[in-house]
Amino acid sequence: MVRILLTGFEPFGKSVTNVSWEVVADLRQQQLPKIELRTALLPVSFNQVRTLLPALIEEHRPDVLLMLGQASKREEITIERIAVNMMDASQSDNDGYIPREERIIEDGENAYFTDIPLSTVCEEVSRMGIPCKISNTAGLYVCNTAFYTALHYTHEQERELKVGFVHLPSKGLELELMVKGVKKIIQTIVIDEENR
Numbered sequence: 001m002v003r004i005l006l007t008g009f010e011p012f013g014k015s016v017t018n019v020s021w022e023v024v025a026d027l028r029q030q031q032l033p034k035i036e037l038r039t040a041l042l043p044v045s046f047n048q049v050r051t052l053l054p055a056l057i058e059e060h061r062p063d064v065l066l067m068l069g070q071a072s073k074r075e076e077i078t079i080e081r082i083a084v085n086m087m088d089a090s091q092s093d094n095d096g097y098i099p100r101e102e103r104i105i106e107d108g109e110n111a112y113f114t115d116i117p118l119s120t121v122c123e124e125v126s127r128m129g130i131p132c133k134i135s136n137t138a139g140l141y142v143c144n145t146a147f148y149t150a151l152h153y154t155h156e157q158e159r160e161l162k163v164g165f166v167h168l169p170s171k172g173l174e175l176e177l178m179v180k181g182v183k184k185i186i187q188t189i190v191i192d193e194e195n196r
């Protein structure tokens, strides 16, 4: 069994829903072979995610942490390569906070790469006819902060945990396809784990 912690975000900005949580809510009803699925809803808050991610990793001790977020301007499923040590926003988070070029962790590394096998995962999803791309920036908003915090904590604690982040488009792709796509991502990561 591979233990996966799958997270989604609450709505933010003008949206009343967040597709990332809709996908998590759907997948948590399903049985996935060889997978023990745990789920968590994350707040869209720069400060809260920085304390919550380490706490969730300690609580669940997953083998894989896969975070989902919504990216309104994207048209395909995008799998993030890199998390950077920077927060900058023009729109406040759900706590009313707007960071201006602040580091997430003062003395942390500038950036971390994901542990997910990006090309393999993307090829598998695309092969199902679901649009999928590798992304080289997760932005500087709360998603990147959550992604960076988890990778930083994992490196500091020298954990085996694999951390990945997937942005989902808010329009243009049916929910059902996104659920299928994320399921494929999880299954591909699990097969990759087993082959190690």
Ligand code: PCA
Binding pocket: 009, 012, 018, 020, 044, 068, 069, 070, 071, 138, 139, 140, 141, 142, 143, 144
């Ligand atoms: N998307 C935002 C934060 C929460 C979400 O779903 C982002 O891309 O940073």
